Amino acid sequence: MEALASLGIDWKLLIAQAVNFLILLFILKILLYKPIIKLLDERKTKIEKGLADAEKSTKNLEKAELDAEKIREKAYKESNEILENAKSEANDEAKTIVKKAEKQADEIRKHATTESLVAKDKALKEAKNQISEVVLAALSKTIHEIEPEQKKELSKKAMGEIDL
């Protein structure tokens, strides 16, 4: 104590100040330190949550991008398939149309050929009829002009030709 006094330190004051300090420390701890810690904890939790959300969002974004890519690929594939199908159908349709047109052309050609043959036959038949009529008319005229005696002679000759 004397030593402290020799150094100019009042030990009583020192104790009082120490007590005051402890009281202040206690008060500060209760009133300031705890709320600040709580606030800091809350802030930390919020930040962590924000970081977690951000990470989650990033993951979601990546997933969404992957999904979008998949959807794009699927859509591309489907559109390609549709296109291919459409091309195939169009080709089939074109083939059918060409086939039908060829068939019609064939029918028209056949019809024309038949008509031409029919016309030719008809003309030939008419010509033959006319020729035969002329020939028969000439022969009839000749036979009408011959004498009855000559007809009898012809009948006599015809009798010799009878062959049953």
Added chain:
Amino acid sequence: MKISAKKYAEALLDATEKENLSEVAEKLWYKLQKDNNYKELPKILENLKVVYAENKDLILTKVSSPAPLKDEEIQNINKIIKDTFKKNAYIDNIIDPTLEFGYRIEALNKVFDNTFSGKMNKLKSHLVS
């Protein structure tokens, strides 16, 4: 029941062998009128030829010619029929001046035609075909 032309012909032939012709003709006409069948007369007469030929074992021979057949022609045709069918002919002469000359002979299932008309028909067929 309607009596067929052939039955009439058979009855007629039978009657002509027993009764005189004018009586038979009178009875036939009466029967046809009674049965309202007189339109059948041409058919009956046609059948009479067939039945007559069958009864007498003759070959019914229809000979179409431009003029009536003379005895010599009938004999010639009869000879041809006999040579062909080994039976005598019963000649039914059909006169058709449009035939001009020649003969058309039908006997059983055979037909021979060398008339002018027949030749013309053959020529026409040949020219047209």
